[in-house]
Amino acid sequence: MAKSADVILKVDRVSKRFGETWALRDVSLDVYRGELLVLLGPSGSGKSTLLRIIAGLETATSGRLYMEGVDITDLPPYKRDTSMVFQHLALFPHMTVYENVAYGLKIRGVPKEEIDRRVDEVLSLVRIRELRDRKVTKLSGGQQQRVAIARSLILRPKILLLDEPLGALDLKLRKELHIELKRLHEEVGNTWIFVTHDQEEALTLADRIGVMNEGRLIQVGEKWDVYDYPKTRFVAEFIGETNMFTVSIDDVSGGVATGSWKGFRVSFKDGGFRPGETIYLSVRPENLHISKEPPAGEEYNVFHGVVDVEVFRGSYVIYHIRLDNGEIIRVTVLSKDAEFDPGDRVYVYWRFDKGVPLRE
Amino acid sequence: METSRLLKIALVVYTAFTVGFFIYLPVAVIIVYSFNDVPFFIPEWRGFTLEWFVKAFTRRDVVTSLWNSLYIAVFTTAVSLALAIPPTFYVVRGRGRVKDLYMLYLMLPFVIPWIIIGVSLYIFYWYLGIEKSLLTAALGHIVYSIPLIVTLLAPRLYSLDPDIERASMDLGATPWQTFRYVVFPQVFPAIVSAAIITFIWSFDNFVISYYTLGGELTWPVWVFSVIGKQRNIFPVVMAVSTVIILVSTVVIAYIVKKGYVDIL
Numbered sequence: 001m002a003k004s005a006d007v008i009l010k011v012d013r014v015s016k017r018f019g020e021t022w023a024l025r026d027v028s029l030d031v032y033r034g035e036l037l038v039l040l041g042p043s044g045s046g047k048s049t050l051l052r053i054i055a056g057l058e059t060a061t062s063g064r065l066y067m068e069g070v071d072i073t074d075l076p077p078y079k080r081d082t083s084m085v086f087q088h089l090a091l092f093p094h095m096t097v098y099e100n101v102a103y104g105l106k107i108r109g110v111p112k113e114e115i116d117r118r119v120d121e122v123l124s125l126v127r128i129r130e131l132r133d134r135k136v137t138k139l140s141g142g143q144q145q146r147v148a149i150a151r152s153l154i155l156r157p158k159i160l161l162l163d164e165p166l167g168a169l170d171l172k173l174r175k176e177l178h179i180e181l182k183r184l185h186e187e188v189g190n191t192w193i194f195v196t197h198d199q200e201e202a203l204t205l206a207d208r209i210g211v212m213n214e215g216r217l218i219q220v221g222e223k224w225d226v227y228d229y230p231k232t233r234f235v236a237e238f239i240g241e242t243n244m245f246t247v248s249i250d251d252v253s254g255g256v257a258t259g260s261w262k263g264f265r266v267s268f269k270d271g272g273f274r275p276g277e278t279i280y281l282s283v284r285p286e287n288l289h290i291s292k293e294p295p296a297g298e299e300y301n302v303f304h305g306v307v308d309v310e311v312f313r314g315s316y317v318i319y320h321i322r323l324d325n326g327e328i329i330r331v332t333v334l335s336k337d338a339e340f341d342p343g344d345r346v347y348v349y350w351r352f353d354k355g356v357p358l359r360e
Numbered sequence: 361m362e363t364s365r366l367l368k369i370a371l372v373v374y375t376a377f378t379v380g381f382f383i384y385l386p387v388a389v390i391i392v393y394s395f396n397d398v399p400f401f402i403p404e405w406r407g408f409t410l411e412w413f414v415k416a417f418t419r420r421d422v423v424t425s426l427w428n429s430l431y432i433a434v435f436t437t438a439v440s441l442a443l444a445i446p447p448t449f450y451v452v453r454g455r456g457r458v459k460d461l462y463m464l465y466l467m468l469p470f471v472i473p474w475i476i477i478g479v480s481l482y483i484f485y486w487y488l489g490i491e492k493s494l495l496t497a498a499l500g501h502i503v504y505s506i507p508l509i510v511t512l513l514a515p516r517l518y519s520l521d522p523d524i525e526r527a528s529m530d531l532g533a534t535p536w537q538t539f540r541y542v543v544f545p546q547v548f549p550a551i552v553s554a555a556i557i558t559f560i561w562s563f564d565n566f567v568i569s570y571y572t573l574g575g576e577l578t579w580p581v582w583v584f585s586v587i588g589k590q591r592n593i594f595p596v597v598m599a600v601s602t603v604i605i606l607v608s609t610v611v612i613a614y615i616v617k618k619g620y621v622d623i624l
């Protein structure tokens with residue numbers, strides 16, 4: 001977990017241009033000591049570029065980097081106390097597992113006995129001790145993955161940078177490794193910055209999440225906050241599932257804004273809105289409820305419609321409801337409460353305060 | 361389906377036959393008849409002898425020409441590798457117009473026919489009053505070897521993942537250490553292949569050598585100078601050829617077995 005506000009790395013207004021493309025635009029970020037920060041964003045959003053700049057493998061067009069208060073912007077990679085696990089691992093193909101993992105210590109001139117001891121230690125940590133003398137080209141994807149992490153971890157870097165390290169693995173193996181990486185992070189206790197475009201991976205691993213799009217860092221925060229209070233439509237739609245309504249506000253009073261969306265009345269918490277303004281309202285499927293009777297109470301928005309499709313997902317069910325205005329919305333219900341069938345006429349409702357109004 | 365299978369077999373057999381008939385067979389004939397007890401070439405076996413080998417390797421002109429060929433081939437290979445490896449990195453990793461022009465500049469000699477390289481150097485040396493020697497011939501070989509080596513090494517360099525070098529530097533290695541421990545070992549087999557191919561073509565080359573040599577001859581030029589002119593020279597040429605074939609087969613087999621190259 002993020003331990004207080006002890007900033008280990010400060011990224012200060014970093015931009016990066018490749019020819020005509022801006023890979024990063026004015027990115028500022030504080031990374032806390034000991035946390036596992038996940039940078040999440042679609043392909044091409046600049047995640048790898050940011051990581052490479054932190055590692056010193058790429059130079060920023062503008063902006064500065066500070067590690068524990070010291071300006072490291074101009075240090076070459078081999079003088080930085082960071083280590084990177086690459087998107088395609090980049091193991092040394094002509095070496096064995098041992099040689100790969102020992103590489104950094106050998107370069108530093110550490111005595112052989114100590115190298116041997118630390119290699120054994122780190123290989124045990126990632127649970128591939130028995131593969132010590134194999135050629136890395138003769139390993140499975142998951143095993144190579146562990147070698148890449150071990151090769152970096154053995155140097156005990158202050159910050160471990162991981163660039164979609166699980167990208168090439170199948171879903172089942174990824175899920176296993178998520179749990180293991182969590183454990184490893186707890187055990188090692190250093191700071192990790194983990195890049196991915198997979199929101200589920202981000203939610204599983206992260207303490208905090210930073211969401212990137214088109215070279216900008218749009219929102220950074222505790223993962224629950226980012227999930228529950230996205231700042232833009234992009235964030236709301238990229239992390240988790242959501243229903244998005246475009247609402248024109250016509251009344252703001254008593255801390256509640258009200259407007260209409262395609263014939264339905266919708267209310268939500270006021271965020272300093274004015275009548276006449278158009279906003280986007282994001283409502284997560286799990287915050288929606290269904291019933292055959294209308295709900296009692298004033299604090300709900302209520303729609304009416306017909307169950308269109310039922311998608312069984314094991315422990316929960318997703319209902320697609322065709323509303324009376326013709327729009328489809330998605331509602332998730334725990335399987336034990338899933339008592340509806342396609343064709344049923346139902347009320348769909350949610351509490352005012354569960355809708356998140358977004359200006360952008 | 362059956363026809364395509366037959367077609368494949370037919371093609372494979374056809375290639376094997378062509379190679380066998382036009383290369384292995386004549387070479388085998390030379391090897392076998394270099395032991396034939398006849399002072400000229402006839403397709404008839406008259407008994408086993410080692411006389412031609414003794415004769416060949418006691419003739420000063422033969423031995424000298426072989427040494428000269430060896431000297432030129434070694435010199436050409438070493439100098440060309442040293443000259444060609446750094447620019448290959450630049451050509452593969454560099455970007456932009458200057459790089460493209462540089463590449464064109466380096467590669468152009470590759471498409472110039474040997475005869476033109478030979479004749480133009482002949483005129484050039486004469487014009488500048490440079491006395492021709494083994495060295496001037498080697499320079500002619502080097503001109504052509506540089507693009508050859510670039511061509512042989514570039515694909516290997518292209519196939520290297522630049523992230524592997526970044527990983528090395530990320531782990532604390534300087535650019536030089538990265539070259540030494542990560543890049544070089546990965547390119548080494550390709551360098552050995554390039555060296556072998558350069559050595560062989562240089563050892564073999566007649567056309568460029570012919571126009572750029574001084575009084576001392578290389579083996580191919582010596583053969584040209586005597587064949588058809590000296591009586592009973594065939595058995596000597598065949599004996600030397602046999603030795604060359606055997607020695608190069610053994611050397612290549614050794615290199616491949618040691619795993620220095622990545623063919624086979």
Ligand SMILES: Nc1ncnc2c1ncn2[C@@H]1O[C@H](COP(=O)(O)OP(=O)(O)OP(=O)(O)O)[C@@H](O)[C@H]1O
Nearest residue numbers: 018021023041042043044045046047048049050197
């Ligand atoms: N070396 C480069 N030269 C030119 N453009 C580049 C270079 N590296 C990255 N870019 C561009 O910068 C942008 C961001 O790239 P980056 O690799 O950081 O994205 P990413 O978020 O890591 O994407 P992915 O999830 O696909 O790995 C892209 O538009 C990419 O085309």
Ligand SMILES: [Mg+2]
Nearest residue numbers: 047048049087
């Ligand atoms: Mg990337």
